[in-house]
Amino acid sequence: MASESVARLIEQLTKLPGIGKKSAERLAYHILRVHENEALGLADAIRDVKQNVCYCKTCFNLSEGETCAICGDATRDRQLLCVVEQPRDLIGLEETGAYKGLYHVLLGRIAPLEGIGPEQLTIDALVERVRAATVQGGGFREIIMATNPTVEGDGTALYISNLLADIPVQITRLARGITTGSVLEFANKEVLTDALSGRQKF
Amino acid sequence: MSLEKATAIVLRVVHWSESSYVLTLFTRELGKISAVAKGARRPKGPFDAALDLLALCKVVFVRKTSGALDVLTEAKLVRCFRVRALGLGALNAGYYVAELLNELTDEYDPHPVLFDVAEAALLRLGGAAASAVATAAGAIAPAAEVLRFELLALRELGYLPTLEECVECGRPVAADGRVAFGLLSGGVLCRDCRPGKRQVVSLSRQSWQTLVAFARPDEAWRQTPLSREVRGEVRGAMGQFIAGIIGHEPQVAAYLER
Numbered sequence: 211m212a213s214e215s216v217a218r219l220i221e222q223l224t225k226l227p228g229i230g231k232k233s234a235e236r237l238a239y240h241i242l243r244v245h246e247n248e249a250l251g252l253a254d255a256i257r258d259v260k261q262n263v264c265y266c267k268t269c270f271n272l273s274e275g276e277t278c279a280i281c282g283d284a285t286r287d288r289q290l291l292c293v294v295e296q297p298r299d300l301i302g303l304e305e306t307g308a309y310k311g312l313y314h315v316l317l318g319r320i321a322p323l324e325g326i327g328p329e330q331l332t333i334d335a336l337v338e339r340v341r342a343a344t345v346q347g348g349g350f351r352e353i354i355m356a357t358n359p360t361v362e363g364d365g366t367a368l369y370i371s372n373l374l375a376d377i378p379v380q381i382t383r384l385a386r387g388i389t390t391g392s393v394l395e396f397a398n399k400e401v402l403t404d405a406l407s408g409r410q411k412f
Numbered sequence: 413m414s415l416e417k418a419t420a421i422v423l424r425v426v427h428w429s430e431s432s433y434v435l436t437l438f439t440r441e442l443g444k445i446s447a448v449a450k451g452a453r454r455p456k457g458p459f460d461a462a463l464d465l466l467a468l469c470k471v472v473f474v475r476k477t478s479g480a481l482d483v484l485t486e487a488k489l490v491r492c493f494r495v496r497a498l499g500l501g502a503l504n505a506g507y508y509v510a511e512l513l514n515e516l517t518d519e520y521d522p523h524p525v526l527f528d529v530a531e532a533a534l535l536r537l538g539g540a541a542a543s544a545v546a547t548a549a550g551a552i553a554p555a556a557e558v559l560r561f562e563l564l565a566l567r568e569l570g571y572l573p574t575l576e577e578c579v580e581c582g583r584p585v586a587a588d589g590r591v592a593f594g595l596l597s598g599g600v601l602c603r604d605c606r607p608g609k610r611q612v613v614s615l616s617r618q619s620w621q622t623l624v625a626f627a628r629p630d631e632a633w634r635q636t637p638l639s640r641e642v643r644g645e646v647r648g649a650m651g652q653f654i655a656g657i658i659g660h661e662p663q664v665a666a667y668l669e670r
Contacts, residue, residue: 228429322507322664323424323465361465364495365503372500389455398460400492 216242268339270315270332272297280304280313287311289351293336293370295319295358303356311354314339319357319366328369337373344377355383385410416475416482418442419490421530422467423510427453433463434481437471438513438530443522447473447482459487466493466506466534493538498554502537504667505554509533509561515658516569526568533561555647555669556626556638562650563627571657574599575624581605591620593649595656613652619645643669 216238223234241249265271266278273279280286280300290311294300300313316331328334343349355371357363371381387405388397397405418439428434431453438444452459462469463484472486495503509530517523537557566572577584579599585591592601595611600620606612615623618639623646625636638646647668655661 322504322667323511325663327667361467361493361495361503361506365500368495368500368503398489400489401461 265315265317269313270317270335271300271313285310288348290354291340291350291352292354292356293367294356295363295366299356299358316357316366319360319362320369321362331366333370333373336370340374340377340379344379349377350379352380352382355381357383359384359386414475415472415485416442417470417472418445419527420445420469420471421510421513421527421534422463422465422469423514425463425465435463435484436514438517438527439471439522440524440527441522442520444514444517444519445473445475445482446519447471447484449484449487452484452487458485460489461492462487462489464492466510466538467491468531468534491535493534495538498537501554501669502557504664504669505558506534506537508558508662508664508668509537511662511664512562512565512654515662516565516571523568526565529561529564529568533557553638553669555643556633558668559622559626559638559646559650560633562654563623564629566654567627567629572627573653575620575627576600578602578605585620587617590614590616593620593653595649595652611652611656613649615645615649616642618642619649622646623649 219238219241220231220234223229223237224231226234229237241252262274263272264274266273266281267276268281269278271278271280287310290309291314292300292303292309292311293314293316294303295316295318297315300315303309303313314332314336316333316336318326318331320326320328320331340350340353353374355367357367367383374381385408387401387408388394394402418437418441420437420439422435423438423444424436426434428448431451433449433452435447435449436444437447449459449463451457452463460469462471468490470488470490471484474483474485476482493503493506513526513530517526537554563572573579573593578601579594579597580601581604583602583604585600585602591614592603592606592609593599593613593615594601594606594609595613597609597612600615601609601612619642622636622638622642626633647665651661651665
């Protein structure tokens with residue numbers, strides 16, 4: 211039978227996503243085996259992330275101060291705004307290196323079947339941000355809706371674009387269709403419909 | 413354990429672990445099922461892009477007899493729900509159809525007629541041709557689709573309120589003035605039966621006639637206008653009636669056009 215401290219550690223690890231009791235036990239015994247500095251380093255990292263990381267007051271990306279590194283970067287295109295659901299989506303887009311504008315993180319998507327409404331996201335802050343930028347003269351020229359290509363993601367994007375309809379800004383969404391490297395023969399007709407309707411000039 | 417094939421509408425998608433979903437599907441052949449789709453969030457796999465809300469798909473799954481979740485092994489998309497076709501009103505109507513199917517049906521209790529009704533409603537609300545339909549003359553508004561679906565679903569499941577005669581005595585209700593709709597009684601009440609009944613909603617004559625037209629199996633509902641006043645009154649009455657059946661107000665009801 212494990213000691214009280216080990217049992218507590220296992221119980222805490224079990225609360226992590228994707229970690230069952232067996233995995234939690236394996237991790238706990240690994241932590242017991244490693245050097246004290248390494249184990250305490252993990253504890254310190256968890257403490258630091260909880261104490262230092264917050265949401266950027268402008269874009270709601272994860273940040274270690276009031277403003278995140280992207281919002282504070284003067285070299286970025288400040289007339290281009292990309293709207294994503296989660297900070298993880300922002301990281302994915304940043305890793306492409308193809309986008310140099312600003313972001314707005316919604317912290318979720320509208321999901322009425324799960325009881326998640328627009329008031330639980332950062333949509334009001336987004337509309338306010340776009341409106342304020344327009345009033346101050348440095349408005350956005352384009353807002354890219356990069357919500358997930360799902361019914362809920364598209365619904366969220368549509369809701370936001372309706373709210374921004376009276377502001378003179380171009381609203382676009384990410385392209386969708388056939389995956390690079392795949393073949394038309396095996397693509398389903400819905401994907402082909404998307405690809406045809408979103409075709410581009412050579 | 414047996415391998416089953418079915419045509420399904422995706423009613424609910426819950427993220428489970430890093431790459432999997434737990435799904436609630438309404439199948440034509442077997443009724444509602446709950447299944448896990450392992451690895452469904454990975455870009456490549458046997459699930460195509462089929463496991464999105466309100467999508468119509470062909471599925472293959474392993475049926476568990478022990479009460480555990482079924483295991484989805486394959487899904488092929490037949491038709492996805494296109495959000496932008498008719499706008500947010502249609503999307504919320506689609507969500508509502510999914511919620512009612514989920515709340516009103518039991519697992520492994522097939523209702524092929526209800527499935528066909530739901531499939532047709534979702535096609536009109538979010539099919540690829542929905543935007544073309546929207547611009548055509550006589551297009552059906554999402555509010556009308558919702559009301560029609562509600563009443564047909566209630567009919568198919570045996571919950572349809574009695575609308576054309578008094579639910580208590582069977583006599584015709586007076587066609588002049590307002591009509592009493594007894595939520596607990598399960599239908600309209602004549603003036604003689606109305607006194608003493610609890611939870612009674614008062615409907616205008618026009619709202620009552622709208623309910624009657626939309627509940628009939630024929631296509632009379634298509635010729636019945638749904639004005640803003642009637643829509644609000646009917647929505648309120650149907651919302652309360654359905655809440656009485658499922659034990660709570662549907663979550664999506666707050667998003668429906670009134």
